Amino acid sequence: MKLAFIxxxxxxxxxxxxxxxxxxxxCVYNRNPQKAADWVARHGGTHAATPAEAAQGADMVMVCVGNDDDVRAVVYGDEGVLAGIKPGALLVDHTTTSAGLAEELAxxxxxxxxxxxxxxxxxxxLGAENGTLTVMIGGDEADVAEAAPVLAAYGKKVTRLGPVGSGQRCKMVNQICVIGAVQGIAEGLMIAKKAGLDIPTLIEVLAGGAAQSWQLQNRAQTMAEGKFDFGFAAQWMHKDLGICLEEAERLGLTLPLTEHVHQVYEQLLAEGYGRCDSTVVIKSLES
Known part of the structure; x- marks a missing residue:
């Protein structure tokens, strides 16, 4: 197939x-042309000057940018994907956005x-680099069936949740569950450190019981050591939780934990921790 990646x-x-x-x-596109040139030098293929140019003739166009506004910037307009995409082609948005934007794009x-x-x-x-991502999809069954074998190149689990927008709503649930685990680990570590418990032993013990989670096994030690120069940035988690809260309001729901952690991130961003790993929430407890 001919593919474009934006x-x-x-x-x-x-x-x-x-x-x-x-x-x-x-064919790839990046707003920083040097990044696109570096990608081609490493992987081959071609790079384009605009998203429209990259999309020309492509059977599938993948988009993976920052937020709703970034998606609109590369999809709409005279130089956007939709200006170059051919009839029948499939546009795949990997960006974490609002479900409303997904429905708009459709x-x-x-x-x-x-x-x-x-x-x-x-x-x-790490999942992107290892090709072990979980891909949560909303869309027509036939469209998802067509895309799945291609997305399997980097998706260990590629699953349709329902119509357009369902993938984004699943991602909202994912992020809420993640921050719930991270906040719990952060608070638990505060007790462990104050009580003088050995953190590696603690993690090993907890990993064998009901408290086991990916976050515990992969992030508890780095949280305890104050290491945050890697991973999913706090500024992006703050953005994602904002999307969750907007969707909750639309559905008439109140999410107390999500609201609290969203406010914690807001303060951490103001203090300059936006590029740190999202587990930096523990700093709000230490201070």
Whole structure:
């Protein structure tokens, strides 16, 4: 197939790299042209000057950028994906956005004769690099079935949740569960450290019981050591939780834990911790 990949950040760069190993013809675009040139130098393929140019002739166009506004910036307009996409092509958005934007994109794509699925991912930078992401998809069954074998290049688990928007809503649930675990670990570590418990032994013991989680096994030690120069940035988790709260308000729900942790991130961002790993929430307890 002929593919286009828009957005070569910490997630998109390795994701597009996995596609390059599958024999597809790939054209990439990044707002920083040097990043696109670096990708081509490493993986082959071509890079384009605009998203529209990258999308021309592509059977599938993947987008992986920052937020709703970033998606609109690369999809709409004279130089956007929809200006170059061919009728019948499939637009796949891997960005974590609002479900409302996913539904909007589906309508806009249909106006050009193209198709759309929302496919946010979970697994972080490490999952992208190792090709072990979880891909949560909303869209038509036939469209998802067509995309799944391609997305398997970087998705260990590729699953349709329902119609367009369902993938984004699943990602909201994912992020709420993640921050619930992280906040709990942070508070538990405060007791452990004050009580003088040995943290590696603590983690080993907890990992064998009901408290076991990916966050515990992969982040508790680094949280205890105050290491946050890696992983999923706090500023992006803050953005994602804002999306969760907007959706909750639309549904008439109140999410106390999500609201609290969102406010914690807001303060941490103001203190300059935005690029730190999202487990930096423990700093709000230490201070």
């Amino acid at each position: 957005g070569l950040g910490v997630m998109g760069f390795p994701m597009a790299g996995h596609l390059s190993k599958t024999g597809h013809e790939i 309508r806009k794509a249909a106006e050009t004769g193209a198709r759309f699925i929302d496919a946010p991912v979970s697994g972080g930078q």
